Amino acid sequence: xxxxxxxxxxxxxxxxxxxxxxxxxxxxxxxxxxxxxxxxxxxxxxxxxxxxxxxxxxxxxxxxxxxxxxxxxxxxxxxxxxxxxxxxxxxxxxxxxxxxxxxxxxxxxxxxxxxxxxxxxxxxxxxxxxxxxxxxxxxxxxxxxxxxxxxxxxxxxxxxxxxxxxxxxxxxxxxxxxxxxxxxxxxxxxxxxxxxxxxxxxxxxxxxxxxxxxxxxxxxxxxxxxxxxxxxxxxxxxxxxxxxxxxxxxxxxxxxxxxxxxxxxxxxxxxxxxxxxxxxxxxxxxxxxxxxxxxxxxxxxxxxxxxxxxxxxxxxxxxxxxxxxxxxxxxxxxxxxxxxxxxxxxxxxxxxxxxxxxxxxxxxxxxxxxxxxxxxxx
Amino acid sequence: xxxxxxxxxxxxxxxxxxxxxxxxxxxxxxxxxxxxxxxxxxxxxxxxxxxxxxxxxxxxxxxxxxxxxxxxxxxxxxxxxxxxxxxxxxxxxxxxxxxxxxxxxxxxxxxxxxxxxxxxxxxxxxxxxxxxxxxxxxxxxxxxxxxxxxxxxxxxxxxxxxxxxxx
Numbered sequence: 001x002x003x004x005x006x007x008x009x010x011x012x013x014x015x016x017x018x019x020x021x022x023x024x025x026x027x028x029x030x031x032x033x034x035x036x037x038x039x040x041x042x043x044x045x046x047x048x049x050x051x052x053x054x055x056x057x058x059x060x061x062x063x064x065x066x067x068x069x070x071x072x073x074x075x076x077x078x079x080x081x082x083x084x085x086x087x088x089x090x091x092x093x094x095x096x097x098x099x100x101x102x103x104x105x106x107x108x109x110x111x112x113x114x115x116x117x118x119x120x121x122x123x124x125x126x127x128x129x130x131x132x133x134x135x136x137x138x139x140x141x142x143x144x145x146x147x148x149x150x151x152x153x154x155x156x157x158x159x160x161x162x163x164x165x166x167x168x169x170x171x172x173x174x175x176x177x178x179x180x181x182x183x184x185x186x187x188x189x190x191x192x193x194x195x196x197x198x199x200x201x202x203x204x205x206x207x208x209x210x211x212x213x214x215x216x217x218x219x220x221x222x223x224x225x226x227x228x229x230x231x232x233x234x235x236x237x238x239x240x241x242x243x244x245x246x247x248x249x250x251x252x253x254x255x256x257x258x259x260x261x262x263x264x265x266x267x268x269x270x271x272x273x274x275x276x277x278x279x280x281x282x283x284x285x286x287x288x289x290x291x292x293x294x295x296x297x298x299x300x301x302x303x304x305x306x307x308x309x310x311x312x313x314x315x316x317x318x319x320x321x322x323x324x325x326x327x328x329x330x331x332x333x334x335x336x337x338x339x340x341x342x343x344x345x346x347x348x349x350x351x352x353x354x355x356x357x358x359x360x361x362x363x364x365x366x367x368x369x370x371x372x373x374x375x376x377x378x
Numbered sequence: 379x380x381x382x383x384x385x386x387x388x389x390x391x392x393x394x395x396x397x398x399x400x401x402x403x404x405x406x407x408x409x410x411x412x413x414x415x416x417x418x419x420x421x422x423x424x425x426x427x428x429x430x431x432x433x434x435x436x437x438x439x440x441x442x443x444x445x446x447x448x449x450x451x452x453x454x455x456x457x458x459x460x461x462x463x464x465x466x467x468x469x470x471x472x473x474x475x476x477x478x479x480x481x482x483x484x485x486x487x488x489x490x491x492x493x494x495x496x497x498x499x500x501x502x503x504x505x506x507x508x509x510x511x512x513x514x515x516x517x518x519x520x521x522x523x524x525x526x527x528x529x530x531x532x533x534x535x536x537x538x539x540x541x542x543x544x545x
């Protein structure tokens with residue numbers, strides 16, 4: 001298998017687009033990424049298009065109808081919040097296998113409004129009668145497992161939101177670009193203990209795209225802005241005794257991280273920055289340990305130390321993360337990779353992680369799926 | 379952590395402790411069968427309700443629903459049904475203060491490990507939020523699913539958890 005490289009990467013600003021369709025958003029991101037790579041849709045051999053809610057509508061084909069119907073295969077994927085990483089991973093495999101020299105991975109979403117969560121399969125409404133199926137409650141319960149085991153405090157969870165909202169002030173494509181001090185995070189509406197509203201991800205529309213090329217194509221285009229894909233992994237949830245009664249955010253992520261580090265021949269100590277799936281502040285704390293950025297039980301101390309803030313030892317979610325950049329479900333897993341690429345190229349502006357050479361992007365889909373990509377400046 | 383900001387959840391749940399019989403007379407010549415309001419609830423011929431789990435003979439793993447092979451070890455010996463224990467321990471929880479429109483809040487969403495290895499999500503009632511602690515012993519209580527009925531008026535059977543002993 002040959003190496004695969006990211007030659008183009010871009011995203012639209014995340015926010016609400018009431019007057020545009022999700023495939024218009026996706027087409028715009030695809031054109032931005034093609035322009036970034038210096039390529040045309042005529043160069044693309046396969047399209048991997050992700051949307052949690054609209055993959056079944058032939059998203060990739062709808063995008064090609066806006067930018068050029070070249071007749072190439074379109075693979076439309078839905079994999080919850082890991083949809084975007086799934087598209088990137090499949091595009092990577094298409095290139096690495098030699099099937100195509102250029103693949104487009106594009107994620108596009110218009111999120112439904114209101115709180116996301118499950119619907120009852122049968123019988124009376126589940127909510128309140130049999131606990132809660134809302135996403136905030138699910139991730140609150142997961143966070144409380146950590147709090148119960150290690151004494152993680154409300155303030156430590158809240159600090160994730162303080163940090164990521166601060167990071168977003170430096171990202172012009174983030175939906176919320178306003179600092180939220182600790183007092184403001186704690187004073188915002190309590191949703192599901194220990195999660196206040198400002199500790200929940202921003203429900204928005206958005207699109208992002210990457211152009212993945214073979215080594216041969218990368219050398220043709222020039223290596224100066226190329227990013228090498230060192231690890232590209234997708235997992236489903238392995239058996240865990242309480243899952244799925246209790247959503248297990250950790251084992252599926254740990255499995256993906258272990259495989260990605262092995263594929264890359266790298267470890268967490270080699271990383272310069274991480275974009276991880278902070279759908280809720282509690283999740284970021286869990287993923288510090290799941291991705292082995294610190295030891296078991298040390299995540300509370302890691303956030304306290306400032307190590308995961310810009311300028312720290314291992315900056316996490318300098319884009320602002322899902323909490324403040326926004327979380328258009330099917331685009332998120334592509335956007336996380338776009339962010340890493342910008343840092344590895346030294347093009348991230350005010351939020352640039354100085355000297356970044358290697359970065360990791362992680363997403364977690366409820367149900368469950370985890371995607372981990374490890375990228376290196378070529 | 380401080381949970382004192384929440385009101386006493388026990389308030390308003392007194393009716394929920396009524397255990398519903400499986401058969402509710404609707405008229406002299408008809409009966410309406412109560413229906414399970416949750417995938418793991420079974421209603422016996424005598425009207426009593428219980429939780430049914432499924433256990434793998436090969437590895438011992440327990441699940442709250444039937445599977446075609448073992449979810450844990452992939453053994454093709456089909457996991458067999460068993461009547462679940464009615465006591466267990468609280469594994470994790472959240473006090474839910476905002477839910478979907480029309481859902482009464484706050485309530486405690488809980489993950490309980492029953493004593494025989496089955497884990498369930500359910501609402502923990504009759505406890506003040508600041509008294510909720512991981513590991514506390516709890517009891518499974520069958521109930522009337524908040525009085526919910528189907529389109530034909532048949533009642534549902536539900537369950538919730540309550541603290542046991544000194545907790």
